Each structure stands twice: as C-alpha cells, then as structure tokens.
Amino acid sequence: MTTPQSSADTATGTAADRAELPGLPVTLADIEEARKLLDGVIVPTPLDHSRALGRLTGSVVHLKCENLQRAGSFKVRGAYVRMAKLSEDQRARGVVAASAGNHAQGVALAASKLGIKATIFMPRGVALPKLQATKDHGAEVMLHGNNVDEALSEAQRYADESGSVFIHPFDNADVVAGQGTIGLEILEQDPEIDTLVLGIGGGGLLAGVAVAVKEMARRQGRHINIIGVQAENAAAYPPSLAADAVVPLSHVSTIADGIAVGKPGQIPFQIIKELVDGVVTVSEDAIANALVFLLERSKMVVEPAGVVGVAALLEGKLAELGIESKHTVAVLSGGNVDPMLMLKVIQSGLAAGGRYLTVKISLRDRPGELSNISRIISETEANVTRVDHSRIGGSLSMGDVTITIDMETRGPEHSEQVLGRLRSSGYQPIVQH
Template identity: 75%
Template sequence: MTDLPNLPVTLDDIQAAAKLLDGVIAHTPVEMSRALARETGSPVYFKCENLQRAGSFKVRGAYVRMAKLSPSEKDRGVVAASAGNHAQGVAVAAARLGITARIYMPLGVALPKLAATRGHGAEVILHGHTVDEALAEAQRYADETGAVFVHPFDNVDVVAGQGTIGLELLEQVPDLDTVLMGVGGGGLLAGVAVALKARARELGREIRIIGVQAENAAAYPPSLAADALVPLTRVSTIADGIAVGRPGQLPFSIIRELVDDVVTVSEDSLARALIFLLERAKMVVEPAGAVGVAALMDGKIENPGTTAVILSGGNIDPMLMLKVIQRGLAAAGRFLVVRILLDDRPGSLATISRIIAESDANVTGVDHTRVGGSISMGDVAITINMETKGHEHCELVLKNLRADGFQPVVIHG
C-alpha cells in the first residue's frame, strides 16, 4: 500500500485530539444490526454518535478547536453558525472551557435544537434561511468584533476532532472493511478517512470509506467530478444536518484523495431508514445520521463486507419525526391515503368502509368535505387514511375500491 498523500490533517493530529477529548466526550458504543446484516449478507455495526454529548459528534471538533485557543482568544469569545448540532457542540465546549459563545442559526431551525443550544448557555441569533447564510453572518460578526469564528467543518482542529471517531471505531470493530457516514461540508468524512486510511496502512490492509448525501443536497459528487468546489444553487432535504450547499475547501482536499465514493439517497429512502432504526434498532436518529443506513437498504454499496455506519446525530424535531414516520410508512406501503369523489348520498361512506374492512386494512382517519374547488354541487370528497401491510396490500385495497365503482386517487402510499 502506498503512503498517504501530504494532507493538512494527519494521524498525529487526530491522536493529539483524542488526548484533548479524554474525559470530555463519551466513547460511544457500537451496536450490531442483525436485521441489516440479513439484508446485506454482511455484518453491519452502528457507531452510535447519536448518544454522544449534546446528541451528535460535533462536540468533538468544537472542543478541540476551542481548547487550543490562546488565553486572549478565549477572552474575545467565539462565534459559530449551525442548523443545530454544531451549535450545541460549540455551546457545550464553551461552557466547559468558560468561553462566551454567540451562535447564528437559520430561521426555521428546529425548536428542540434552538432550545438546547440556549440551554447550554450560548447566545443564539436567528439569521437567514440556510446554514450558508448563517455562516456568512457569523463570519461578518467575527471580522467586526474579533470573536474567534469556529467553523463547523473547514478547520484543521475541527477535522482532527471528528477524526477521533475513526480511532474508536477501529478499536471496537477491528475487522472493518467499509465505513459509511453522512457528508455535508465534509469535516466528519475527512477526519474519519484520515484516521482509518492511516491506521489501515499501518496494519497493511484496506478500509473502504464512503460518504452519503441526500440527493437534493449533494454538492460532493459534482465537485469531485470537476475536481473543484461546485456550489449548489438550492438545497432541499429533511436532513438539515447535512444541508450544505458548498463543500469545505479543507475537507474537500482530503476527501478527493482518500474517500472511495460518495453516493446519494432519496428523501423516501431516508424516511424508510429512520423507521427501520426506530423499529429494528430502537434508535432515535436524525435524518442526517441515517443516510448511511439508507444507502445500505437501497443496495448502493456493493460487496460491503464488515460494515460500520456512523449514526452521526440524534437531534430530531418531534414534529419532523411525525412527518418522517408518515412518509416512511407510506414509502414502505404501510400507510395509504386516498381521496375519493362521490355522490353525496346516504350509505356511500359505509360502503367504502366495508370494502376497506373486507380488504383487511385499518382506517386511521377520515376527512369528509362538501366544498372546494374540485367538488361539484351534490358531490362530496372523502380523504381516508389507512394502515396497510405493504405495497401489494395497498394495490389490493385500491383494486377492491375500483371494482365497486369508486375512483380513489392516491395521496400517499
């Protein structure tokens, strides 16, 4: 195996970061997933950073960056920007180190992340509609006041801190073949890649490193193809923790050298992965932390061998969780919503209810509307929510409704 290229972050940097973090962060557990192993035909492990302090891996990089500040820099305070996880990591690190912290968060940020960040003692300012806009404002504040800007991913110390996950993971699963994790700006992927590729070189073996992005927020595939940063004009995903429109320059310089592939997953795949983690692994994981599981479930990784997925965070808004559960169940054919236009006469709803019951589906909600743009006089629109047992069962319910003269329009399912 050839030597690693000359990179801005080294294995020595990551090992030094691990010493700084000793006694500060949790060495999160690794759990085997028998259910996912059956699907892939290979052992699968979860590195549970969703159980880390502040609910994600971000405290690692934030603490390393801030612990290395000079006394005068600490006196000036720090400023950061984040959709939530980096914000909480900075807030926790600042509280432990006795540093004042101002955090810029996008408008519309999940309320639990906002409340948690404030609860750790940081001042929170809501600004912009994206992480990139919040980042720009945080940098402007740093330039004006002299506060130290703690970037969420484009910094040597931050990348080294995140890389400590790789050292832990190899101790916990020594026979690793493949490691998957989400990637937004790239700090986690870059750090873990340095740690694992360097250790694999020492051991005389190969470990494959794969990043995963939401397909509607995937800046890395075009950037890697162009060998240059290619910013996105728009990002749209439930995975707010990796909704970054422009890769970090420093992580990109590492990822293009060390990472074997970056794949993408759909929003429906993300929702299915979250349902899987809830039901089969008993894990509460945010969408950004579940992208690796989604990639495995979609069959995006060929011949994975002994695989670890980094569940990078567990900070999910309960309201988003409700939406994701509904979407995930619909994507799996376990939740069906139909809208039916019919004559407004007695007995129609009873007939529909009978057909659904005889089809062995369970009605969980009914909306009965007589007014609306598409509803004619004498008609009624009925929207029915049903619990179903898979895609074939959904088709059976629809077939039976149509056989009786109804014309259901599928809304979800």
C-alpha cells in the same frame, strides 16, 4: 478518489494503500493528539450490531451510535478540540459559530466546559429543541438567514467586527481532527471492518474519519472502503469531485437539515477527493424510510442527517459501486430531531415503505356511501386513521363529494389489495403522495 475494492481485495490491500498517504492538512498524529484532548470530555460511543441490516445486506453490520454522544451528535468532538487550542487572549474574546443545531450545541457545550462566551447564529425556522438546547448550554443565540450558509456568512461578519473567534463547523483542521477520533474508536471496536459508510454535509466528519481509517489500514497493509452519503437535494460533493474543485449549489432543500450544506469545505474537500472511495446520494423517501427502520428495528432515535448511511445500505448503494462488504459500519451521526419533524418523517417513511396509504375518492352524496367504503376497507384489515369529507371543490359536480382517507397497511402488497377491492366495488381511488 481511490477505487472501491471488493471483499477479495481487502486482505492484502493495493499498492496505493501500502504507500504513504499524500500530504494532507490533517494527519493521524493530529487525530491522536485530538483524542488526548477529548479524554474525559466526550463519551466513547457504542458500536451496535444490527442483525436486521445484516440480513438485508448479507454483511455483518454495526452502527456507530454518535446519536448517543454528549449534546446528541459527533460535533462536540471537533468543536472542543478547536477551542481547547485557543490562546488565553482568544478565549477572552469569545467564540462565534453558525449551525442548524448540532454544531451549535457542540460549540455551546465545549464553551461551557472551557469557560468561554459563545454566540451562535442559527437559521430562522431552526428546530425548537435544538434552539433551546443550545441556549441551555449557556450560549447566546442569534437567528439569521433561511439556511446554514446564510447563517455562516453572518457569523463570519460578526466575528470580523467583534473580534470573536469564528469556529467553523467543518472547514478547519482542528475540527476535522476532532471528528476523526470516531475513526479510531471504530477500528478498535470492529477490527474486521472492511467498509465504512457515513453522511456528508460540509465534509468534516468524513474527512477526519477517512484520514484515521485509511492511515491505520495502510499500516496494516489492507484496504477499507470509505463511502460518503449525501441527500440528493443537498449533494454538492458529486459535482465538486467531478470538477476537481469546490462547486457550490444554488439551492438546498432536504429534511436532513444537519447535512443541508450547499458548499463543501476546502480542507475536507482536499482530503475527501484523495481518500474516499465513493460518494452516493439518497432520496428524501429513502431517508424517511431509514429513520423508521432504525426506530422499529434498532430502537434508535436518529435525526434524518444521521440515517443517510443506513439509507444507502437499504437502497443497495454499495452493490451499485461494486463493493462486496463482509463487515460494514454505518455512522449514526446525531439524534437531535424535532418531535414535530419526526412525526412528519415517520408518516413519510411509512408511506415510502408502502405502509401508509392515502386515497382520494369522488362519489355521489347519498346515505350509505361512506359506510360502504368503510366496510370495504375494514374487510381488507386496513386501519383508517383519518377521513376528510368535502362537498366543495372546482372539480366537483352538484351532488358529488370527495373523501380523502388515510390508512395504515401492512406493506405494498396489502395496499394493492385495498385498492383492488375498492376498484372492484365500483370506486376509483386516486393514491395521494
């Protein structure tokens, strides 16, 4: 990877930036060609100025809103470019793909526009809105496996047996070129950008954008930092980059299902290791907190995979890399989120931000105890949302009960005030995580 540059280095660029990019499987010319193919097919998505993120980071921050793209994510770009280049014979045989949702919808939409039959394999337990949306675009959906990697294997087997053309979600040069068109749009919308932050699953989006942005920056004689972000429970790129070879993960588990990929693509990996300035990881709590932040401060509905760039900014990951950014862009890669998952993530995000407190309290089973606790909480101006009352439990003595209380608070300091009042009143609240 290249070395991150501070803001003082961005004016003229380094010698490496001014040199020709290394021979890569995708070029700027490929991306410019892809952009012509996508004319009239995709929506050039807006760049939204986030004052709230700017105040927190000390940088001018814009959000590239691919959550507003057709089919709800950037995936339609790469899928359409790949399929538009198929021969008539290949189109007649149909296409097959695998995805947890976004690539599925992108392929289904592209297939409907090009008049191609599409069969999509999705993991069992896929979010119902993504499943239904894929069907609504006219694709035949098959459920297989417990994760994207298992669905991918089955889709590849189906392609080999049926003769259908396999449309890989990220490990294909045409797909990477299609995703790279986002980079061209960003540079036109924010010519002063010096740092770009976006999520990584298999790597197709990051790879394509890196080629576009780095080559354009090279021609301008300047440096633009490109930082990839992974969920820490689905982070295959850090060990792969350290080993200088693709290293698959044995287990992947994250709420960010759109980037829950256990093995980098060979083509994206080749590009990312040459062009990307750094890869960082963010926790599940940080992802949930970023989703809530965007809902509240930017009025944006974004899926967990689409908020990891914002999570990295909120967590100060650029500073950890020694990057001082003046003009930052974070890509919101998709907005296809299951409402049930959103409910859980919002609760988790509020808890991570200290605004949702759950406590368990053991007390004597006698009149007035629950009323007294309710009074204390009311006096601290916390808002009780749920109370669970139990007389049965392995740790309970005869005549004791346990209550579990969920409440909304104004933040960490307010939560501590509530806990302090309960303790000073003789109770022993145990915070539940």
